[in-house]
Structures are given as C-alpha cells and as structure tokens.
Amino acid sequence: MSLTGFDVIGDVHGRADLLLQLLQALGYKMRQGAYQHADNRQAVFIGDMIDGGNQQRQTLRIIRDMVNAGSALAILGNHEFNAISFATLDPADPSRYLRVHNVKNCRHHRAFLDEFPPHGKAYQDAIDWLSGLPLYLEKQGVAFIHACWRPDLITGLQPYLSLDNSMTPELLLSANRPDSVHYETMALLLKGPELTLPAGYHFNDKHGVKRNDIRLKWWARQGSSYRDLAAVPYSQIMKIPDIPLQQKVVLHQTRQRVFIGHYSMHQTNLSLDNRHVACVDFSGNKQLAAYRWSGEESLTSDNLLVMAP
Structure with missing residues (x-):
C-alpha cells in the first residue's frame, strides 16, 4: 500500500505527553509496539x-x-547535532570534546544529560541513534530540513554524507571547526541565517536572553526592513526596528514544497508567509504542531494542527 501523506511534526523537545496527544489527534494508534496510522x-x-x-x-x-x-x-536538528558533538572526543585533543563542556552548553543540554547520564550504555545508544539521522529528506517532491533549505549547499556536502544523508565522522569533525567551510554550511542548514541589528537595538529570545542577532525569514517572499524579515517571538516584534536593512540580504525563494522547524513560531499565519514553505515549530509558546500534507501543491494553515499543553 502506498503512502497517503505525511504528518510533519515540529520540535518535540522532550515533551512526550504532548507528543502522544498530538499523535492521537492525528489518528495514530499503538499497533505492534509502535504508533501507526490506519490510512498508511x-x-x-x-x-x-x-x-x-x-x-x-x-x-x-x-x-x-x-x-x-x-x-x-526523523531528521537531524541543531540540538541533535550539538548532542553528538558534546559526546564526541576531539581526535586532535582527546582530553576535549568537539562541543566544549562549559557551563552554558551543559545548562542547555541538562534535561538530556539528567535522563541519559554520560558514559552509560543508554547514553551511548542514544547518541549512536542520533548520529545516524539524515541531515535532510526529499520524498514525493517534498523537502524536509530543520532550519534552512539550500540545495546549493547540500550539493556541496554530498561527498561528506552517507548514502542515507547522515553525517560522516569527517563531516562531524569539520562542522565543529570554525575555520572550515562546513562549519558555516551546517550552521546555515541547521540554524538558518541570522542578521545583526543596528547598534542600540536588541530583543529577548524565548528563554528571556537578550540578543541583537535576529533569525532571518529566508523564505519570505519580500521584505525590506529588519522587522519584515525577523523571526523572533511575537511579543518582541515591536523591538525590531522597522527601518531599511543596512546590509544586503538574499532571500532563498523556492518553488519546491519545504517543511522546516526551529523558528519557534507563535501564530499559525506567520508559519506560512510563503505557500511553498511551512514551519511546524511552535515551541516558542510551548505548543506542539503538525502539518498534515496529503499532496497539495500550495501549503495552507488549514492543515496545521497545533496542540497546547
């Protein structure tokens, strides 16, 4: 039986109860040890x-x-990439890890480490599974990537990806070296492009941290000001200056249908600025969302299902 569609689920971030609610609302039921959909x-x-x-x-x-x-x-997100790097020793200095174990990085990774104590069997098993996740998927003419769809960058990465599009050990190492071209490439694909605000401007991210670099809505059909292109918490949008950009920005328009996460959307209409690109991450207001795609050419917010805790 051929597939009848995809249910694209946003950033779960360790919220199993909410995930179970969403799966059940989508029509998935436990069968033979896993949640499956009767309509394939x-x-x-x-x-x-x-x-x-x-x-x-x-x-x-x-x-x-x-x-x-x-x-x-399932595909790789920046948190999975960070977890793999956090667990991998640097071959150039075996006393260090690819992702430094400093206070900030440990704090961001604490929930995972609390349930998967480092060096234990369960920890290594989880890291091994995460390491095998593909960076992106293309199915039935639809692309799935965590943050930014850039076919030109993905083409350049192909020699460093396994046949299933997962990272090779060489790519993992290179992507953690700031002087490597792969460092910037992987950052763009998994975290998206960012833009520095003019001097004197800042906003607070979803964690309340003060920032002056905004995530850029690379999929936007148009936009000439910082506010037009800022993917920031809705409560913070008025802190972004509505003034012309001071640097050139290239928007990566695509006619291919693309699903992304990462951007912590707060309103469903903001996730579909472009009818070919849909963001399914609503973790910014603690929700979990899915897009029910059944072959439609133009993506619509009518097919977004958003679950609140």
Missing part, C-alpha cells in the same frame, strides 16, 4: 526531539519505535 500515513519528525522537557527517554522511545516500524521518519 507517515510521520516526519523535523528535528530537535531532545533537550528542553523532562521526558527525554520516553520521547526518543516513541520516535525510535515509530521509525523502526516504518510509521515515521
């Missing part, structure tokens, strides 16, 4: 499955069982 639909987890919530093990168990059963696919 397939879930796609868009990355950032870990960190944040206090149900890390249960979240990964649900998703892994679905992937093993063929009822789901």
